[in-house]
Amino acid sequence: MNDSTPTATTAAEPEAAAPAPVDRSVAILVWVSQRGVFLFTATLIVFASVFVNGFASFVNLTDVFYRAAPIGIVAVGMTFVVISGNYLDLSVVAQVATSAVILIAVSNEYGIFPAVLAALLVAAVYGLVNGIAVGYFKANAVIVTLSTTYIGLGILRWLSGGSIFFGPEDGPIRALGQVEVLGLPLSAVVLVVMALLLAFMLDRTNFGFTIRAFGSNNEATRLAGVNTSRVVVGAFLLTSVAAMVAGFVLAAFSNTAVSTMADGFDFGALAAIIIGGTSVFGGRGSILRTLLGVIFVSVLTNVLVLSGVGFGWQQMAIGLLIVVAVSLDTIARKVATS
Amino acid sequence: MTEPQTLSLGDTAATDRAGRLRAVLSRRTEGRAVVLLAVVFVMALALEPLVFTAYEVTLGRVALIGLVALGLTAVILMGELDLSVASTLAVSGVVMASVPNIYAGIAAALVVGLLIGAVNAFFVVKIGINSFIATLGMLFVLRGLAFVLSGEQPVRLTNIEAGIAFGRPLVGPVSPRILLFVLVFIALQVFVTRMRVGREFYAVGGNRQAARDAGIPVDRRVFTGFMISGFVASLAGVINTLELTAADPTAGGTVLLASFAAAIIGGVALKGGRGSIVGTLLGALSLGTIEVGLTLSGVQVDIQQVFIGGVLLIAVITDPASLREATANFRLFRRREPEVQS
Numbered sequence: 001m002n003d004s005t006p007t008a009t010t011a012a013e014p015e016a017a018a019p020a021p022v023d024r025s026v027a028i029l030v031w032v033s034q035r036g037v038f039l040f041t042a043t044l045i046v047f048a049s050v051f052v053n054g055f056a057s058f059v060n061l062t063d064v065f066y067r068a069a070p071i072g073i074v075a076v077g078m079t080f081v082v083i084s085g086n087y088l089d090l091s092v093v094a095q096v097a098t099s100a101v102i103l104i105a106v107s108n109e110y111g112i113f114p115a116v117l118a119a120l121l122v123a124a125v126y127g128l129v130n131g132i133a134v135g136y137f138k139a140n141a142v143i144v145t146l147s148t149t150y151i152g153l154g155i156l157r158w159l160s161g162g163s164i165f166f167g168p169e170d171g172p173i174r175a176l177g178q179v180e181v182l183g184l185p186l187s188a189v190v191l192v193v194m195a196l197l198l199a200f201m202l203d204r205t206n207f208g209f210t211i212r213a214f215g216s217n218n219e220a221t222r223l224a225g226v227n228t229s230r231v232v233v234g235a236f237l238l239t240s241v242a243a244m245v246a247g248f249v250l251a252a253f254s255n256t257a258v259s260t261m262a263d264g265f266d267f268g269a270l271a272a273i274i275i276g277g278t279s280v281f282g283g284r285g286s287i288l289r290t291l292l293g294v295i296f297v298s299v300l301t302n303v304l305v306l307s308g309v310g311f312g313w314q315q316m317a318i319g320l321l322i323v324v325a326v327s328l329d330t331i332a333r334k335v336a337t338s
Numbered sequence: 339m340t341e342p343q344t345l346s347l348g349d350t351a352a353t354d355r356a357g358r359l360r361a362v363l364s365r366r367t368e369g370r371a372v373v374l375l376a377v378v379f380v381m382a383l384a385l386e387p388l389v390f391t392a393y394e395v396t397l398g399r400v401a402l403i404g405l406v407a408l409g410l411t412a413v414i415l416m417g418e419l420d421l422s423v424a425s426t427l428a429v430s431g432v433v434m435a436s437v438p439n440i441y442a443g444i445a446a447a448l449v450v451g452l453l454i455g456a457v458n459a460f461f462v463v464k465i466g467i468n469s470f471i472a473t474l475g476m477l478f479v480l481r482g483l484a485f486v487l488s489g490e491q492p493v494r495l496t497n498i499e500a501g502i503a504f505g506r507p508l509v510g511p512v513s514p515r516i517l518l519f520v521l522v523f524i525a526l527q528v529f530v531t532r533m534r535v536g537r538e539f540y541a542v543g544g545n546r547q548a549a550r551d552a553g554i555p556v557d558r559r560v561f562t563g564f565m566i567s568g569f570v571a572s573l574a575g576v577i578n579t580l581e582l583t584a585a586d587p588t589a590g591g592t593v594l595l596a597s598f599a600a601a602i603i604g605g606v607a608l609k610g611g612r613g614s615i616v617g618t619l620l621g622a623l624s625l626g627t628i629e630v631g632l633t634l635s636g637v638q639v640d641i642q643q644v645f646i647g648g649v650l651l652i653a654v655i656t657d658p659a660s661l662r663e664a665t666a667n668f669r670l671f672r673r674r675e676p677e678v679q680s
Contacts, residue, residue: 087470147654315478315485320475320479321475
């Protein structure tokens with residue numbers, strides 16, 4: 001399946017390059033902008049393992065996985081919203097935090113199954129509100145999810161009083177957080193499973209196909225007889241479920257939950273998606289690309305931290321990456337089509 | 339306003355009084371803001387009259403929310419977004435506090451704002467990136483820059499006296515902050531309604547290709563819009579720094595939501611081409627009154643956020659265009675259902 005993903009997204013490349021005597025530099029530009037993330041991720045990892053002290057140790061790589069997993073799960077889910085052409089879901093910040101707090105706080109009182117049920121309910125409400133406002137009312141996704149973020153975070157902080165919740169040391173959540181599969185933390189396994197599942201949905205099911213079609217040309221998709229509003233609701237629901245899982249992973253990792261624990265997940269996940277090469281105009285992109293984007297950003301952050309670079313510079317690096325990645329893509333497409 | 343919406347008042351449906359009222363409230367750009375403001379004022383009078391007795395506080399809050407919103411309006415009118423306003427506010431504040439001389443600092447901060455606007459516009463116009471992504475990237479870059487420049491700590495103003503003097507009211511309740519807000523409001527209102535360049539913003543937002551065909555230099559207008567937004571955001575940063583007598587690299591966190599909310603409640607359409615400076619002012623007035631009213635009633639900040647988020651959500655889905663979409667969707671459903679069954 002992973003083999004098919006890049007070929008699907010790069011299928012447009014031969015077409016673009018086909019009108020024969022295209023300039024050599026243009027071809028290189030198109031190639032880099034299409035495959036860039038594969039190239040850069042590989043280069044960065046090789047560079048880091050050779051030059052950065054302490055990068056290629058087992059402890060450090062496990063740490064990278066631990067940190068990358070929750071935001072990665074959010075990002076693979078949000079890829080659906082981005083491919084459907086609706087920019088992003090900002091409310092993942094509120095969703096991840098709510099799901100984490102519910103998992104710890106509710107399971108402390110009533111046990112783990114009511115907690116999971118409650119979190120599912122919350123995810124459904126988020127997905128439906130966002131999806132209906134964007135899908136049926138055609139409201140701008142940025143503004144809709146911005147407002148649901150504030151509503152959700154406000155309610156969460158009010159109900160939780162901003163306090164930190166701890167799970168019992170011998171509880172099931174603690175146990176899950178410490179499970180390791182083949183030396184990898186369970187959270188990394190969850191990320192891979194989610195990515196495989198969602199990649200299957202995006203590339204092999206009717207739903208995924210419709211999302212891509214809607215993102216490429218929503219009017220044509222609607223005229224083809226697809227209930228496009230329902231497809232948008234589906235994309236947002238999927239993102240909400242992914243955010244819920246990310247909240248579980250985050251809570252299990254530390255056995256604690258606070259309302260502020262997912263701050264920065266919104267733009268962080270979007271940055272990974274964009275750097276992976278998924279187009280924010282919708283239609284083009286893949287789960288594999290998002291996964292690579294997540295790996296790239298987390299390895300880069302890890303390298304910067306190991307090299308003693310401060311928070312400010314890290315933020316600037318990510319911002320520059322976004323602008324450069326999208327500029328490259330835009331210029332390549334402009335040159336290729338002209 | 340001279341938008342085409344006014345013409346539709348002559349519709350046959352609008353001849354009877356109820357239809358006319360509905361047309362005014364739903365079609366006119368500022369309709370929803372007027373309704374919200376009326377509701378807020380009545381509720382404030384009934385529940386917390388202190389809002390009006392303590393009007394200095396209320397006006398101060400309105401000015402802070404409204405200033406950034408006014409700058410944003412110029413960009414949104416053309417169908418573009420500027421997510422970097424909050425970070426611009428933080429960076430310009432830090433730049434200002436880092437310069438020893440206060441006047442040089444203010445000048446430097448405003449120049450930084452203009453520069454940021456120009457960089458945003460460069461990516462949008464020259465390279466052709468979607469403004470949402472370009473300003474998102476700038477949001478990260480500028481936030482990082484604010485942290486780097488300030489050494490991750492609040493920077494104290496060297497001339498604290500100037501900051502204290504700035505906070506004093508000039509005449510009655512009018513503090514320099516409110517005065518600046520009113521000046522920016524008047525300047526933008528005149529610019530958008532009376533000057534050719536400003537009126538062309540509507541054309542660019544309504545139909546970019548048509549505007550280009552009509553000979554409007556679209557790229558230059560977008561440049562101007564982003565520079566206005568950057569300049570006004572840095573002005574807000576300067577005011578903020580003067581009042582706190584220090585620049586906080588994390589400043590402006592809550593400004594992004596509030597300023598977008600003010601513009602959207604005021605009827606500015608995110609697709610561009612519709613909206614007004616007066617509407618944004620009304621939006622900021624209602625939001626500021628809600629915030630201060632809730633604070634004075636002893637409502638927690640968290641619940642206030644729920645209120646404002648709710649108002650924004652309702653505002654964005656009751657936008658006339660959104661409502662039309664939803665009803666059309668509904669009709670489409672009903673028509674399609676028998677086909678599916680057969």
